[in-house]
Amino acid sequence: MPKIGVFDSGIGGLSILDEAFLQAPSHDYLYLADSVNAPYGEQSSAWVASRSLQLCSWLISQSCSAVVVACNTATAQAIDQIRKKFPQIPIIGIEPGIKPAAALSQTKKVGVLATASTLQSEKFNALLATLLGDCEFITQAGVGLVPLIETGDLQHPQLEQLLIQYITPMVQANADTLVLGCTHYPFLEPLIQKLFGPNLHVINTSSAVIKQMCRLIPETISKPGSVTYYSTQNSAQLETLAKQLMSHQRTRLVSSEIVAV
Numbered sequence: 001m002p003k004i005g006v007f008d009s010g011i012g013g014l015s016i017l018d019e020a021f022l023q024a025p026s027h028d029y030l031y032l033a034d035s036v037n038a039p040y041g042e043q044s045s046a047w048v049a050s051r052s053l054q055l056c057s058w059l060i061s062q063s064c065s066a067v068v069v070a071c072n073t074a075t076a077q078a079i080d081q082i083r084k085k086f087p088q089i090p091i092i093g094i095e096p097g098i099k100p101a102a103a104l105s106q107t108k109k110v111g112v113l114a115t116a117s118t119l120q121s122e123k124f125n126a127l128l129a130t131l132l133g134d135c136e137f138i139t140q141a142g143v144g145l146v147p148l149i150e151t152g153d154l155q156h157p158q159l160e161q162l163l164i165q166y167i168t169p170m171v172q173a174n175a176d177t178l179v180l181g182c183t184h185y186p187f188l189e190p191l192i193q194k195l196f197g198p199n200l201h202v203i204n205t206s207s208a209v210i211k212q213m214c215r216l217i218p219e220t221i222s223k224p225g226s227v228t229y230y231s232t233q234n235s236a237q238l239e240t241l242a243k244q245l246m247s248h249q250r251t252r253l254v255s256s257e258i259v260a261v
C-alpha cells in the first residue's frame with residue numbers, strides 16, 4: 001500500500017487525518033507537525049512557501065507516494081511550487097470552502113475565518129473574485145486561535161473570548177454561514193455551535209479533501225492501516241493530542257518520533 005504524507009504547521013492537519021482514517025483506513029500515513037514553527041498564519045508568504053517545500057521534500061524522502069497539504073496557509077502560499085517541484089507525486093491541498101458556503105447561504109452573507117496569510121494570499125483572493133457577484137463575504141483573521149489550540153486545551157476561556165470577538169460581527173451583519181478556513185478550527189466547532197447555535201451553518205472541507213485523495217489514491221486491499229506522528233518539537237505530545245482530538249484511529253498501529261527537518 002502507498003504511504004501517504006500529511007503535514008501542517010502543528011496539530012491542525014489532524015482534523016484532515018481523522019477524516020482520512022475514516023474514509024481510507026487501510027492506508028499507511030506519516031503525519032508531520034512543524035510545531036516548532038507554529039503558527040504559520042502571520043509568517044511571510046516566502047517563508048511559508050519555502051518551509052512547506054522543505055516539509056514536503058522530507059515526506060517524499062521517507063517514501064511517501066502522495067502528500068496531503070493539510071494546511072490552508074501552506075496550500076495558499078505553496079501548492080503551485082510544490083506541484084511544480086514534484087510533478088510525479090499527487091499533491092492534495094485544502095482551500096476555504098467559500099464556494100459551497102455561497103451555495104448554502106440563504107442570506108447570501110458568509111463569514112470566513114482563516115489565517116491572515118490565507119486571507120492575504122493571491123490564491124484565496126482569486127477564488128473570492130469568482131464568487132463576489134453572488135454573495136458577500138465577511139473575512140476575519142483568527143489571530144491568536146492557533147497557539148491556544150496547539151495547547152490542546154479546547155476549553156481555554158480565551159478561545160471563547162476570541163470566537164465571540166471574531167464571529168459576533170459576522171452574525172450581526174446577517175451571515176448565516178461560517179467557513180472554517182484553517183485546519184485547526186474544526187476542533188472549535190462544538191464551541192462555535194455552543195456560542196452561536198444551530199442557525200449558523202459551519203463549513204469545513206476536510207471530507208471533500210479526503211474524497212479527492214481517495215479518488216487519486218484508492219485503497220486496493222483491506223488491512224489495518226498505520227500512522228507515524230513526526231513532530232519538529234514534541235512527538236509524545238503530538239501523539240497524546242492525536243488520541244485526544246481524533247475519533248477514527250482506534251485499531252491502527254501507532255508510533256511517534258521527533259525529527260529535525
Ligand code: DGL
Binds near residue numbers: 039071146181
Ligand atoms: N492549520 C493551518 C491552516 O490551515 C495553519 C495555521 C497556522 O499555523 O497559523 O492554515
